[in-house]
């Protein structure tokens with residue numbers, strides 16, 4: 001049964017959480033964390049709680065000012081660190097209804113999970129906005145004792161031999177030293193590359209995402225999505241996103257607005273010489289999406305890269321004095337029907353902090369001791385999920401997933417459910433009438449096997 005929860009409302013601005021520069025200059029830090037996204041803030045929070053002197057550096061005006069994502073936070077790992085965080089953080093709605101839709105040019109078919117279990121604490125997921133959430137989360141780390149330095153960009157690591165001993169920053173004092181540095185600087189991690197932990201990127205390792213936040217008229221959200229109280233909906237879409245573009249789309253319900261956007265494989269944008277704006281426009285004009293947006297006003301627009309090659313783009317995770325966490329390590333689960341990154345970021349930030357804590361106790365910060373982080377990640381759901389679903393990746397690069405099967409599935413169901421006085425065929429009979437060169441039995445079996453291997457067994 002659906003029930004009202006008191007979701008939190010805290011709003012955190014720059015002034016509330018910035019630490020004075022003098023505080024930064026006057027301290028020697030045990031650990032420097034670069035990037036106040038979910039991965040970096042988690043590492044700083046866990047370390048600060050253990051009394052470790054930790055500096056969290058963020059290039060943005062405040063944590064969250066430069067960050068975006070679709071909107072779904074799967075909170076199990078965060079609830080371990082901050083029980084009932086949804087009562088304190090700025091959470092828009094809990095996700096009680098999860099939909100997955102397949103789109104053709106003018107039609108759609110959807111799986112709609114309206115789950116009683118997802119509507120009960122601790123809830124399966126929440127819709128959040130990063131501009132609010134990241135600020136609140138960083139404030140928790142500051143309350144625990146971390147020092148936060150904003151508007152500061154880390155330019156490089158400082159080395160002594162094979163050991164990383166600090167970072168170079170774009171402002172006075174220029175160099176900051178620590179026993180360990182944690183690189184939590186996001187998808188294109190400058191630090192991991194500068195430290196030689198990560199090779200240069202290729203277009204097939206990333207998707208590009210764009211998102212709009214659209215304010216709806218009062219009451220429209222509840223009416224259009226059949227929502228009660230603080231209940232929310234998430235909808236992920238697969239299918240045609242512009243001519244020959246490969247990717248998907250998402251839509252999440254905030255309190256009074258929608259977060260929606262598209263995610264398109266970078267190589268498909270490049271090869272089709274298309275822009276992601278065309279894909280977003282096409283998605284917003286789709287006949288099943290447009291009515292949901294009627295009367296809406298765009299409040300925000302943002303774009304960001306997603307590392308999507310999973311285990312195949314895993315960098316060196318640890319080295320002397322350095323650990324790589326979150327998106328900087330490519331820790332995102334994208335299996336066609338999953339898009340999870342924040343929970344992996346939080347789990348990796350915590351694993352890194354716990355490893356560093358052991359290292360500080362032993363007084364050693366070399367590659368050997370920090371390698372325990374690799375093992376901790378391997379034993380956690382993070383690398384287990386990335387390994388388990390690595391076979392889903394080839395499926396995502398199968399062009400028939402975007403160009404053939406959405407129309408095939410919708411067409412098949414249209415034929416099956418049509419009532420025209422001719423009587424219904426059995427489903428296999430319907431499928432036989434639809435087989436052609438691109439969707440021959442052999443091809444269907446091969447692709448079915450690939451999808452099955454990727455997601456089902």
Ligand SMILES: Cc1cc2nc3c(=O)[nH]c(=O)nc-3n(C[C@H](O)[C@H](O)[C@H](O)COP(=O)(O)OP(=O)(O)OC[C@H]3O[C@@H](n4cnc5c(N)ncnc54)[C@H](O)[C@@H]3O)c2cc1C
Nearest residue numbers: 035037038039059069070071072154186209326327341342
């Ligand atoms: C379009 C889109 C939709 C997504 N949807 C979801 C979703 O619904 N659910 C989900 O779980 N995940 C989603 N993700 C993935 C998720 O956003 C990431 O996995 C997650 O944000 C990773 O957290 P992070 O802390 O590792 O990196 P980030 O959140 O990217 O944080 C990195 C931080 O480092 C700072 N920084 C970078 N370089 C420097 C530097 N040199 N010096 C100082 N600071 C620096 C940045 O300003 C930023 O604050 C989505 C991603 C995109 C792009």
